[in-house]
Structures are given as structure tokens and as C-alpha cells.
Amino acid sequence: MTKGRLERRxxxxxxxxxxxxxxxxxxxxxxxxxxxKRLQASIFSPNIDTRGGRIAKLMEDGGLVAFNSAVNAVECAISLQEGKRDFPRTLTPAISTGRLGVGHLVRRWQSV
Structure with missing residues (x-):
């Protein structure tokens, strides 16, 4: 059996x-x-891309996004809240971005 290498960041x-x-x-x-869908296409994805985030998981009503910088994550969270102001309130669901966590991501690379 070959063993894979774990990469952490x-x-x-x-x-x-x-x-x-x-x-x-x-x-x-x-x-x-x-x-x-409108929020994801016009606010969520562009703001994440601009701040160097990577969408780890996207669901109908939420997502997990990884950033290399806490500053970029906070700036993105603020911009998401500010960006949704452009939508009529009656048509815009509220976005909760109050949870940020710091930790190691582990990726397993298979040996050749």
C-alpha cells in the first residue's frame, strides 16, 4: 500500500x-x-473573488469560503453586507456572515 502525503495550511x-x-x-x-441566485452571482462570488477567497462549499442557503488572510475575510464579510443594500429589501434575503474561524486545512495528496 502506498501512503499519501498530508499537506496543511x-x-x-x-x-x-x-x-x-x-x-x-x-x-x-x-x-x-x-x-x-441573484445574490450569489452579483454579490457573493464577485466579492469573494476580489478578496482572494475560495469557495469550499456552496449550498442553496449558504456557503463556506476559505481565505489566506483574516483581513480579506472581514473585508469580504463587510462588502457582502454592503452589497446587498442595492437590492430591494422585500426581494433580498438577509445574509449572515458573522462566523469566521481560523484553522488548518488538510489536503491529502496521493503518491504516484
């Missing part, structure tokens, strides 16, 4: 989610999904 993880997404989906599923 320090990262800042930002967790985001849509506030009350279950309630919003229950009230109007199509409208909520459309609003989430």
Missing part, C-alpha cells in the same frame, strides 16, 4: 447563510431561489 473560514431561509422558501420558493 492555515486558513480563515467564513461561513455564510441566508437568514430564515426555510421560512422564505415556505412562503415563496421560486422567488426565494431566484433572489438567492
Amino acid at each position: 492555515l486558513a480563515v473560514i467564513m461561513a455564510t447563510d441566508i437568514v430564515c431561509s426555510s421560512r422564505l422558501m415556505e412562503a415563496d420558493e421560486r422567488r426565494t431561489l431566484d433572489a438567492i
Whole structure:
């Protein structure tokens, strides 16, 4: 059996989610999904890319994003909150970006 090599690197993880997404989906599923798609395409992804983040996991109502810098993660969280102001309040789900964590990411590389 060949053994793989573990590679570790320090990262800042930002967790985001849509506030009350279950309630919003229950009230109007199509409208909520459309609003989430618009937020992801026009605010979420561009702000993450601009600040050097990498989307680790994206779900309908949230995501996990890795950054190499805590400053970039905080700037991204602020810009997400500011960016959603451009959408009409009645059409915009609230984005929660209050959770940042620092830790090691482990990636396993297979030996050739």
C-alpha cells in the first residue's frame, strides 16, 4: 500500500447563510431561489473573488469560503453586507456572515 502525503495550511473560514431561509422558501420558493441566485452571482462570488477567497462549499442557503488572510475575510464579510443594500429589501434575503474561524486545512495528496 502506498501512503499519501498530508499537506496543511492555515486558513480563515467564513461561513455564510441566508437568514430564515426555510421560512422564505415556505412562503415563496421560486422567488426565494431566484433572489438567492441573484445574490450569489452579483454579490457573493464577485466579492469573494476580489478578496482572494475560495469557495469550499456552496449550498442553496449558504456557503463556506476559505481565505489566506483574516483581513480579506472581514473585508469580504463587510462588502457582502454592503452589497446587498442595492437590492430591494422585500426581494433580498438577509445574509449572515458573522462566523469566521481560523484553522488548518488538510489536503491529502496521493503518491504516484
